[in-house]
Amino acid sequence: MDRRIAAEHRHIIALDLDGTVLDHDFLGAGDDYEGGRISVELGDAIRTLHEAGHEVIVSTGRSVDATLPIVERLRIRPEWVIAANGAVTLRRDPLAPRAYRREYVEAFDPTDALLKIRTRLVTARFAVELAEGGFLYTEPIPAGTLPSDQKQVPFEALLGVQASRVVVVSPDHLLEDFLSVVESLGLTHVSYAVGSTSWLDIAPDGVTKASALEVVAARLGIDRSRVFAAGDGRNDIEMLRWAGRSGDSVAMGQADPEVRAAARRVTGTVEEGGLFTALRDRFPDLIR
Template structure:
């Protein structure tokens, strides 16, 4: 642990990436020029907190190989990284400090959910992120947050695999229509979150960023009162609720109303230094 804080002052600082650490709403996701997408003061604050000995944990819906380049750009070496909305938890390899191993991987058979969704959303695009790290899809899904190892397959090949995540995108539906359709599906034995666009992320039952963070918190021995979490998406709601029960939870200013409602407080939008302000308010002695 870095010098500067006592063990009983360490915090677990859980940070979403897109829209929280990364201002990619204004800079785009193409080109992987992450330095341009990380607001300078937020990046400096994250590095200062990490160097002081706090447990900084990236918690994102991104795949592993879309997450680690951002961690590298932050110029920190966190012990723990959570990807795929909690389905994959990485632990830094002590023998290779820049490498991470899959410490916990949650997997499920997505067949029942896929068949049910396809019957309701017949024009949707489907994809499965495999527990082993690969990615199968029926039609291209334009995003920089998914694995680079991808293969297009017929819908039937998505059935019966071991998946860490299912992605459903329905560009033919407005978000309101998409939300209504998802609510009527009666999905069971899975956890799911709908994005700001017509995008559905499905994980194994009970698996969220919050469930993965609680495992990490227990492993590192940090009290529940010393957790901080910041996010902006519906897939962050469980994380914000988890942190807010005993610690500090912050929604970014551009988050939709139902996300803001679940946070203990709301900061400025990502493009107005919202993350830096939230961290400074929580850690004024270090960042003030």
């Protein structure tokens, strides 16, 4: 049976990875757990939507190097992939390494932000993801979502470069204290999102998952009423609000209250298969 949809019914389906598609608390082992588990039914549902003609777009804070292996695990070949919280947008190109090229890269000089943060978070670890790829860091930072091309450097080497994002990790601070410090810094000309741990992602001003999706939606000619987005983190708030204004947005059940408030609706937790439930409810003709 042909399950391809008509062009006028095509949706953008924007999916965060960690905590949304990927379950990191799954007590498994082997290849299925590498980088987090993807449930069989969820993987099947995502492939069904992709093969039917919907534009499935992974939209993640991960680096490019840490994103494309998950796309491969999903066994889909999307036209667009958004990484680094919207600072890097990839487009499929069979001639490019790993079949994707950097279509849009937003870059900035992180000097002012880094110097300001260092005065308040003196024990923090700092890193810069370079616009052209690669990763400079002052001290080791938890791996898993970062580029494989890494180089340890003194703090001063992070200044004056062209960065797609800055990462600040402060394990000596409780999250509440970390949030208070970050809010007091008065950072300007950058966008930032604080994770569920003492982890700060800084991007060029105005750059978020939502800003990248807006560009892709215009390129695809898909109306905002036909957008679905799902996420669980503070870096998903803008994306959930953007999608929910005219379309549909779903927060995962384990998300913080401010993330849940940004979405049109809340589904189950990642452990409960919340994304599968949300996709089945939104696309019942394809997913059962």
